Amino acid sequence: MGLLSYFRKESPKKGSAKLAKDRLQIIVAHEHSSAASPAYLPELQCEIVAVIRKYMDISSDDVKCEFIDKAEDGISVLEVNVALPRNK
Amino acid sequence: MAKVIVVTSGKGGVGKTTSSAAIGTGLALTGAKTVVIDFDIGLRNLDLIMGCERRVVYDLINVINGEANLQQALVKDKRTPGLYILPASQTRNKDALSKEGVEKVINDLKADGFEYIICDSPAGIEQGAMMALYFADEAIVTTNPEVSSVRDSDRITGMLSSKSKRSEMQLNPVKVHLLITRYCPERVEKEEMLSIEDIDDLLGIDLLGVIPESQDVLSASNLGEPVILNQDSDAGKAYQDAVDRLIGIERELRFVKFEKKGFLSRLFGA
Ligand SMILES: Nc1ncnc2c1ncn2[C@@H]1O[C@H](COP(=O)(O)OP(=O)(O)O)[C@@H](O)[C@H]1O
Numbered sequence A: 001m002g003l004l005s006y007f008r009k010e011s012p013k014k015g016s017a018k019l020a021k022d023r024l025q026i027i028v029a030h031e032h033s034s035a036a037s038p039a040y041l042p043e044l045q046c047e048i049v050a051v052i053r054k055y056m057d058i059s060s061d062d063v064k065c066e067f068i069d070k071a072e073d074g075i076s077v078l079e080v081n082v083a084l085p086r087n088k
Numbered sequence B: 001m002a003k004v005i006v007v008t009s010g011k012g013g014v015g016k017t018t019s020s021a022a023i024g025t026g027l028a029l030t031g032a033k034t035v036v037i038d039f040d041i042g043l044r045n046l047d048l049i050m051g052c053e054r055r056v057v058y059d060l061i062n063v064i065n066g067e068a069n070l071q072q073a074l075v076k077d078k079r080t081p082g083l084y085i086l087p088a089s090q091t092r093n094k095d096a097l098s099k100e101g102v103e104k105v106i107n108d109l110k111a112d113g114f115e116y117i118i119c120d121s122p123a124g125i126e127q128g129a130m131m132a133l134y135f136a137d138e139a140i141v142t143t144n145p146e147v148s149s150v151r152d153s154d155r156i157t158g159m160l161s162s163k164s165k166r167s168e169m170q171l172n173p174v175k176v177h178l179l180i181t182r183y184c185p186e187r188v189e190k191e192e193m194l195s196i197e198d199i200d201d202l203l204g205i206d207l208l209g210v211i212p213e214s215q216d217v218l219s220a221s222n223l224g225e226p227v228i229l230n231q232d233s234d235a236g237k238a239y240q241d242a243v244d245r246l247i248g249i250e251r252e253l254r255f256v257k258f259e260k261k262g263f264l265s266r267l268f269g270a
């Protein structure tokens, strides 16, 4: 941002402002990831569990669904991870 | 082309109404026909800040409900030519704002030749705030250098990109500007307050301006004169700079560095 360039400088922080910024960075990142997650995700997860159960015995915790919004690449990723029990 | 600009924040008491009044006045002073709409239904205040409270007869909800027409409800500013305000209702609640109703008012204002339609949003993320931002072409996200305000600004920025008409119709996104208000360079210097760079890093929105904490804002509201009309005041000058940037004139940031008093001025107490 052009307006800012001339006085932007890095210096070690001593007051409480540094803590404020750190806390905000964490909460803002967290809220961005949960805001992107669609409301239907829990239901989708249940249905995937049900489908896999037709073929093997898994528990509902073995399926993890995560929605990742890669705004910078212009795509969203639905990541489904299924942990399969051994020897089944 | 008429522009709809929402002044929003999520959090209350950060300076939305002060900024709407100042920026609306500044835009009208460029010669553009400008209206500032108070969306804070039930908590009307813009009229007081602009000093026209005694001339309010009808309000936005009356117009939406067809109880008055736009010409009857618009209050013409006495000082600044081409400036009007459309007051909020003091008696209804925010659910009285229907999307269709607001859309008709905005379209009628455009047809009437208004070039800038400034929407002073209420706090929160309920109906009133959503209606104030829904039709926006641009947004001025008003933020204080303080944790809850920054978080709420981030939230409202998300709403602008997901809940506005522009996002729903997949048009060009709302152009979002950051306006930092109540900034204290001295406290930033002492690292007690989030700096402009901190807020910029966190929110990642284009900076429109930085308004210093100033006693002149209180006196301006006491007088009912938007602070931008006081060009002896740092806050007034900073609002003028913001208006200039909004219409594309480059201005350097001012009043953002703590001026340590020099040796001589300290000696003589100047
Ligand atoms: N730059 C400033 N310096 C000092 N006080 C300010 C400044 N901006 C706003 N205020 C004060 O903050 C309070 C809230 O402002 P207001 O514009 O009504 O906020 P909002 O519309 O966001 O609720 C008012 O008392 C106002 O005088």
Ligand SMILES: [Mg+2]
Pocket (backbone or CB within 6 Å): B016, B017, B018, B040, B045, B121, B122
């Ligand atoms: Mg207000």
